[in-house]
Amino acid sequence: MDPTAAHYMFQDDPFLMPRNAANSRLFSLSKESGRNAAKYIIKQFPQYFDKTFAEPNIPCLMPETFTPQIEGVSEEALKERIHLRRVKDSVDLFDQLVQAGTTVSLETTNSLLDLLCFYGDGESTPEKEKEEEDLEEPGVNASEQKAPKRQFQRGSQSSGSRWRENNNAERIFKIMPERNAHSYCTMIRGMVKHGASAKAYDMYIDLLNERHKADVHTFNALITAVPYLKERFLERWELAKVFLNHMAQQEVQPNLLTFNALLKTLRRCGGVGRSMSLLAIKEMEALDIEPSLATYDHLLFIFYRGADLCPSGIISEVLDDVEKRSFTPQDPDDGMDFSISALFKLGWKANFFGTAMQVCCDLKDIKLAYQLNKAMEKGDNWKFLDMDRLNAYWSKFFSLLCMMEQIDVVLKWYKEMSPSHFYPTPKNILDLLQALDAANHLEAIPSVWEDMKQLGFNRRQDLLQELLSLMSREQHPEEIQLAFAKCAEDIKAVYEQSVREQALLEWTGSALGHVALLFSRAGRTQDAWNMMERFQQINRIPTDQVMEEFLNCAKQTNCPDEAIKLVKLAAALGLPSSQRLKSRTEKEFELSEKQK
């Protein structure tokens, strides 16, 4: 694989290749939005795209028919509209049927309830949502204003709009002549999904009063809702235990999602969570349920993200388990985001590899990180990291490498990983510079500067300061010094040019001093003098070291005029060292009478 190439979804062209993480995200998202635009056109004008001349016919390339075929007021028509997920139409049709007096079967009513609870009384497609907003009565409550933000994550609620008072689902539920367990279960799940946890609990009590049995999905939903029902950690755990006991009483078999929901609840139970989660894992093993990545993610979070980091060996056990298996997504929380556009709708998701890498960084354990890497490359596990998470993952890995490993290993990884695997963040560049410094490998700095320019970091003050200070700290051999001087010239250009959109970077005293120093060391007297002149402009004073270096340079290049100018400058600025400089100048240079 070519380490210098970008991801294959980008065109192989220097203009179209993304150079940093922001660009890569922008380009992939714009490509995706282009696709969405095309899909919109096809949906608007299906008549131009529905000729079937391909042999065999390719159904995924045909426009989808969303218009219901069956007309008229009948149960069949209702079933069809439910199947096509047209929420408003099906509700209207149901009302018409009820008013006409025909009984709608329990099954159909249940499926209508399923539809309503899934979409939370909103529509399934975004444009219909807007229409729905206009048609509803204004000012019922805040949920309508929140409806346009349906796509975005809000606080700690999982998805979708709020559950309104007496919305369609509740209304239909109330007028149902008979209800079975399924109806109650659907209502509970819908209420939990859309944030009405207290109502869900009441509905559950009703269900118990009717002596129905709830199914496993309902219990999962209820366990997920526990943190919203109780505030204190112990109460939460007690309530979860109540639900689990009911489950056992009603002989409902728990599944993977049950335990994941339990662990998710325990995440918000603090210290209680830590002790109980191990019991939950043991229970899982006893029931022979294989944990998914979300399970491990919850575990790691419980143990390593709390305020007090007590060391535990959990992570190594977890990694041993993870290494052996190739995971398939079983839980929506596994962190799988196949399409990038889903990122907007799904909000916050558990993310095993990211969390695990964060833990490795916190523990400063490089071996664990290598193990994690190997686990990620096994089988299908790489699919659990989408583009953003990939960048964050590799970025953390690289920081850890810079801290812990030898410089040649670091450089090898750096060459291999950027830009194909990830785009270094500013923090990564800083870590890299520090690693180079620690290994006394400062001659690589000009190439790092080139990378910085390509990544678009060449206007960041902190990086520039770091770079300059590293370059100017010590004297280096000749060619390195020349290379440094060229870098310094680039940086000077960066400070001085004012690109139209960006504000002018202000010179700082240290930066100016470093640049002058670098020029002096490389023997570029004129450039150095230009720098010295600027000191007055920014109201700063050059350090003694800078002055000394400048004098050295002037002596080497045999420019007594410059030396005199320096002395004059020092005198003008009223520096205490001006006397010393003057004497030194007189001693080292052969000056004519006038110059004296």
Place this chain on the structure above:
Amino acid sequence: MGDIGDSGRGAHGWRRPRGHPVWGLQQRWLRSGDSGQGVTGRGGCRRGVPGGRCPRGARGTRQGQPPPLSLTPVTSQAVPRVRPGPDATRHLHTTPACLKVSPGGAPPPPPPPPVGCPPPLMPLSPQTRAARVRVGKGDKPVTYEKAHAPHYIAHRKGWLSLHTGNLDGEPGAAERAVEDAFLRRFLYGTFPGVLADEPVLKRRANLLVVCAVLARGLAPAKLYFLLGYAETLLARFYKCPVRLELQTLPAKVPYKYL
């Protein structure tokens, strides 16, 4: 006017093989000064027009035009033109006998090419206008593609559309042509102003690869948007996978100025 019995030197003093297996003895060469009249007596036009009048009428020679004479065989009888076999590929592109040179003109002979050099390619007739950019004042930049006329295809130009429809026994050439026309218009409209050259369409089995060269007039994010849009729309339209491969250039590349 010499028969094949002469030394076989054509109009340009170029040696031709005698007794060519296909051309046989019935052919002779047009030479300078030859008004091109063969049996029919008309200016090189061999079509049997009932009524005796050529609808195009006789044309006077244009002054200053290079002579269209080439080393073409001219049948002495009205036999159908026989195309030579594949070993003489360059002659596939030399002119068939339909030259519209009118009598009375005596264009100066072109300078003889050096020995061993292939003969210059000639178009159908000096009056053809297909796919040629006419010479103007010299301020019009013209790409390599546009600068060359269609008789240079397979000599100096490649094809813009590659598919197997034109091979022997393969169906669908006309459908491909219609699809190509649509695709070119679609691309011209989707990438407004940034298409630097004609897109090349390549078909491999079911896959359609569109290779387009763009100028850097739009931001890369916008180009990616158009890319995703075009790929999806065309795939749904033609029910086959479509891949767009873009290449950007700083500007359109002129080959010459006409």
